[in-house]
Amino acid sequence: MYFIKAEASFDAAHFLHDYEGKCSNIHGHRWRIVATVQNAFLQRNGQQKGMIMDFSELKKALKIIAEHYDHSLIYEKNTFKSDTLECLKRDGFRMVELPFRPTAENFARHFYMVLKEKGYRVSNMTVYETPENCAMYEEN
């Protein structure tokens, strides 16, 4: 089996609703997202001969994800009081609403699915919340 890995990163704020501890407050991370793509075979012809795929193509897909979240406040649906949310939006803050709690684990699964739906043969998605802590998602 062959594997390639590429990564992108973004800076964004989040908080964990119903969490007792520091993470319940709004705080920022440099999120590092690392995708591993696999294939048993390499391309046989053309520009990508001898490759699973072009690194730049995988990097581009990760960059699209990263740009969606960069310099935003990420929050789980229904965790802000409606008037708080309204005020933040009215003041022009860039907000990204998610249907799930914004943990590294949930992001890992979410990004895995985004790439899979685009046709990438993802074997692993790793999301670093800090340089020392990461979560991974794999199927099988």
Ligand SMILES: [Zn+2]
């Ligand atoms: Zn955090």
